[in-house]
Amino acid sequence: MDKSTIVCRCEEINVDEIEGAIRLGASTFDDIKRLTRCGMGPCQSKICMNLVRELIATNLGVSISEIPPPRMRMPLKITRLGILAGKTSSSNVVSVFDEASLEAGERQND
């Protein structure tokens, strides 16, 4: 990886920016997240998590096992606000009957 390699695709944060935060004293993923927004995008650090942990480990000279993962935030997966409010039925909840009708070629949504 060179300095300009993108680590966080969602927020377009590169290696240089991560290392800048580490130079400021950041030593966990969450420290870096708050300074750079790395991991705050739609994927919620699923892509950048281990890349960043590796960078911290290398820069601070510690084992990657000592770098805790970022704090996971509800709802973990992108969710419609209307569904959270309870006004719309969730497309993620599928009953066995729906499964059966899907097999019969019916469309579940819309």
Added chain:
Amino acid sequence: MTDQYDIVIIGCGVIGSSIAYHLSEYKQKRILVIDKGFPLSGTSGSTQAWVWVHNKVPSWYGELSMYSAELYPFLERKIGDVEYKRTGGIAPFFAQTDWDKALRLAEEQAEVGIKVEVLTRDQVLEKEPALSPKIAGATYSDMDGNVNPFRLVELYIKAAKRNEVEFSFYNPVTEMVMEKDHYKIYTKNKKDAITTERVILAGGPWSKEIGELLGLDIPVKQVRGQVIITEPLAPFLKHTIGGMRQAENGEVLIGFSKEEVGYDRRTTMDVIQETAQMAINYIPSLAKANIVRSFSGVRVIPEDGFPILGKIPDKKNAYIAAMHSGVTLSPLVGTLMAELVMVGETSICLKRYSLKRFMNYA
């Protein structure tokens, strides 16, 4: 890090770092800021960061918020772009009975020069078309806005560092001893004591624990606030709404909850669902927006709701700054505390905010 300082500030949130920066402008003192964690890992990093003036009551408290909001553009010229935007603030209400309350607020705030307008539904919708047509009206002030708290604290620290302030993170204070003309401060990561002539407590929600090290009872409560965040949306909210705002990158931050659960920073499904409901009540089209994450923060509220600012009574050379709305008040509090420490008097009288008010009837 040496062992001797003129001033030690405990807490590096939006208040502690602001005090450090403003003190460093005098370029006279050796200053150290100590924090138990890393900047933005506490309250200052878990806020919607409104710079909110218009319904801070009584008006003398609103006045403090107004002066602070007025300092933001000036601050930005000194420390850099903190993404401060004076968007104007709208606080919608749904019941016709709230009209009287709104008019009283406008009247009271006018006394100190805060211009609050009471808008009818049509006037509000003209300003902010995305709002629900079900609202009855709103109070509005063009003083209100918001800021990026991450940029704010980072730039305070960087500016202070340029003025040779030292910082020590991940280093909780474990003991404080007051000696004749100085304080000895013991921390987790340092064997020897740090000695300092003056100490400033800026621990936010953790003020109570820090105060106890000096044998003080700091009357503050911890209050949890939960916030949900949408994916970036095309700009559609022009104003800061009482309850939500759209950030520069398009994300909408929504939340207005208060729970007294100590330092518990979990998000809970019931509050998140109510928050989602509030969002839809305010802005129906948000039902289709995607939520990326939620977070919660522990805020501090002094027992009577108003800032605790100034010298600590009966303790020589010790000061405290603890308050709710730290983001709004940060530039002003930094300025005033620096004046108090360096000059001995402040350009705005802080008597009303003294810790003493709690001690009288203790």
